[in-house]
Amino acid sequence: MTRHIGVVALPGFSLLAQACATEPMQVANRLAGQTLYRLSMFAVDERPVVSASGQMLMPQSIVGQSSEPLDMLMVCAPVPLVASVPQPLLEWLQHLSTTRVVLAGIGGGTEVLACAGVLEGYRVTLPWPGFAAFADEFPGIRLSRQLFEIDRERLSCGGGTAAMDMMMTLIGSQHGNELAQQISEYFVLERIRMGDEPQEVPMSTRLRHAPQSLTDALALMEANIEEPLTTHELSEHLGISRRQLERLFKKFLQVVPSRYYLSLRLQEARRLLRESDRSAGDIALYTGFSSAAHFSTAYRNHFGMTPREERLR
Numbered sequence: 413m414t415r416h417i418g419v420v421a422l423p424g425f426s427l428l429a430q431a432c433a434t435e436p437m438q439v440a441n442r443l444a445g446q447t448l449y450r451l452s453m454f455a456v457d458e459r460p461v462v463s464a465s466g467q468m469l470m471p472q473s474i475v476g477q478s479s480e481p482l483d484m485l486m487v488c489a490p491v492p493l494v495a496s497v498p499q500p501l502l503e504w505l506q507h508l509s510t511t512r513v514v515l516a517g518i519g520g521g522t523e524v525l526a527c528a529g530v531l532e533g534y535r536v537t538l539p540w541p542g543f544a545a546f547a548d549e550f551p552g553i554r555l556s557r558q559l560f561e562i563d564r565e566r567l568s569c570g571g572g573t574a575a576m577d578m579m580m581t582l583i584g585s586q587h588g589n590e591l592a593q594q595i596s597e598y599f600v601l602e603r604i605r606m607g608d609e610p611q612e613v614p615m616s617t618r619l620r621h622a623p624q625s626l627t628d629a630l631a632l633m634e635a636n637i638e639e640p641l642t643t644h645e646l647s648e649h650l651g652i653s654r655r656q657l658e659r660l661f662k663k664f665l666q667v668v669p670s671r672y673y674l675s676l677r678l679q680e681a682r683r684l685l686r687e688s689d690r691s692a693g694d695i696a697l698y699t700g701f702s703s704a705a706h707f708s709t710a711y712r713n714h715f716g717m718t719p720r721e722e723r724l725r
Contacts, residue, residue: 418478432576456501
C-alpha cells in the first residue's frame with residue numbers, strides 16, 4: 413500500500429528538519445523497490461515558501477485542495493512562529509483532525525497544530541527553545557521534553573535531526589525494523605535514537621548566568637564518572653563549602669549535587685547499553701557502581717526498567 417504524505421511549510425521553516433522528515437521516506441521507496449510513500453508539497457498560496465536559510469520550496473498544491481486523500485500531513489514551521497498561522501491552514505487542520513489523517517508537527521509545526529486546537533489529549537514535544545513559551549500559551553496540552561513523540565494520530569519532534577529518528581521509527585512500525593535499520597545505514601547513522609531520549613539543552617544556555625564554580629563542578633563530575641567524587645570532595649576541589657555548592661545546584665539546576673551526579677552516570681550507562689556490546693557488569697563498574705545489583709536497582713528506579721530490559725529493547 414502506498415501512503416500519501418502531505419508536507420506544508422510556513423515561511424522561515426528549517427530546511428534541515430524538513431529534509432530529515434521527508435528523505436527517509438524517499439530512501440525507503442528506493443530500498444524497498446516500490447513506492448511506499450508518495451509526497452505532495454502544500455503551501456497557503458502558489459508562491460514559493462522561503463526557508464530560514466533563504467532557499468525556496470515550490471508547492472504543488474494549495475492547503476485544503478488535495479485532489480487525493482492524505483494518510484498524513486506534516487507541518488513544517490519555524491520556532492518561534494514568525495507570523496500568525498493563516499486561517500485556511502487552521503481550518504484544514506481542524507477538518508483533517510476529524511478524519512483518520514495523521515498530523516505531524518516538525519519544528520514549530522507543533523505550535524501550528526496547537527493553534528488549530530487539534531492536540532488536546534495528546535502528548536507532544538517541540539524544539540527545546542520553545543518549551544517555556546509553548547507551556548505558557550497552551551497549558552492544557554501535555555508537553556514532553558523528549559526527542560520525539562508518536563501518540564496515536566499525532567507526531568511531533570524536537571526539530572533538526574530528531575525528525576529523521578522519528579520518521580525512521582515510524583517506517584519501522586509500518587514496514588519492519590529491518591528496513592528502518594537499512595535507512596539508518598544509508599544515512600551513515602550509528603543508530604536510530606529512541607523517542608524516550610531527552611532533548612539535550614545546551615549547558616551554556618541552562619547556565620548562562622551561573623557562577624564559574626558551578627560549571628567547574630559539572631566539569632569535575634563529567635571527568636570522574638568511573639570513580640565518582642563525594643559532594644564534600646567536590647566542594648574541596650572548588651574551594652567552596654558544601655552548603656554553598658548545594659545552594660548553587662538548587663538555584664540553577666533545581667536538584668541536589670548527588671542526584672544530578674547519579675543522573676549523569678545513569679545517562680552514560682544508558683548510552684553504553686544502547687550503543688555498545690559491553691556487559692552490564694562492565695558498564696556498572698565504568699559508571700561508578702560498586703556492584704551489578706546496586707547498578708540494576710538504581711537504573712530501575714531512574715528509568716523504570718532494568719539494564720537487561722533496556723538492552724532487550
